[in-house]
Amino acid sequence: MIAVSLERLRARLEALAGFGGLPGGGVTRPCWSPRHEEARGWLLGELRAAGLEAWVDPAGNVFGATGVGALAADRPVVLTGSHIDTVPEGGILDGALGVVAGLECLETVRQAGAAHRLPLAVAAWSDEEGRYGSLFGSRAFTGRLDVERIPEMAAADGERLVDAMARAGFDARRAPEARAPAGAVAAYVELHIEQGPRLEEAGLPIGVVDSIVGVRRTRVVFTGQADHAGTTPMDRRRDGFLAAAEYALRARDLVVRRGGGRSVTNVGVVSVHPGVSNIVPARGELVHEMRSPDADVLAGLARECEALARRTARRRRVAVEVRPLSATAPALCAERVQRAVEAACVTVGLASTRLYSAAGHDAQNLAAIADAGMIFIPSKGGRSHRVDEMSDWEAIERGANVLLHTLLALAA
């Protein structure tokens, strides 16, 4: 039975981990950064060395394919892939696994001369982690970019997307040209770590993703009044930070209580202005993220949290501005792809279970233009988005072999 080479897969994962690798382990490789662009160059070299056609689109998405040098409406491909950008101080598998395993599958198919009617392709999507705007590359590919917003898209530290892309040699205004020709993708399947504890705790080797959560990010800015931190009587202070802090605590309780049990929320970005110890903070600013597999629940939570922000501002005699940053809708995975993954598990003798993805993924954009699905492998301790994110190498090999047989089935 055709099978991947774990040795080659491991060597490439470890090589990719070197671009932005951190001394104590883990990696920081933000999209468009010099080390990300070095990784892009390395990936293009590996795709070509594996005998694949390789190219980069105007949104910075990297592609490799068997026998075709571009996507076309009259010749649909079966596509796999993920992303090579990472969160700050992230792990070496989030994204990288799906790209390197996809390359490994295509190389294995080519070497084995395995028959497949449709061409196979692998993609590395730009800025999946959304440093400048969530799921940027796959949004461009699926025609879901908000073109007018491109000039204002920026990272939390203020760096603009246009500047970061220009530094890497890309013109951000051309990103919409990356839109795939209609019908160019027959099916998409992505291998990814679960990034959570469910598979490991269930003792199951493979997860077949049936739906992917929607993710909403909103900037909430509370503006009071700067004042002297020593001389201003406590009952006269209009503290923007305390309003933001109260909002963050109450929003968490609201989402837990009103989110139907599968909604989650996080505040990972906080800033205070002027931001010195002897001035009462005029401004407290945070990015509030919420996720749910249910679109209506997510929309309801967004409305309730906006009302909460206004109530909190009134109570604390400050102003508040609620500014939506991004929203990805929950996506359903195609039954056809889920069945192909389950059949591949039977072929390689593995149990599997269907589960929803509590993380966002490029597959939720691909689901808009093709039959899309995902394969999960267990994460050790459910750990992810941290330097000690890891999976067993046997689990990685199992996931890659399930991907291999799924691709062949979808391309038959």
Ligand code: HGY
């Ligand atoms: O944040 C996420 O859900 C994904 O890991 N980018």
Ligand code: MN
């Ligand atoms: Mn990821």
Ligand code: MN
């Ligand atoms: Mn991630």
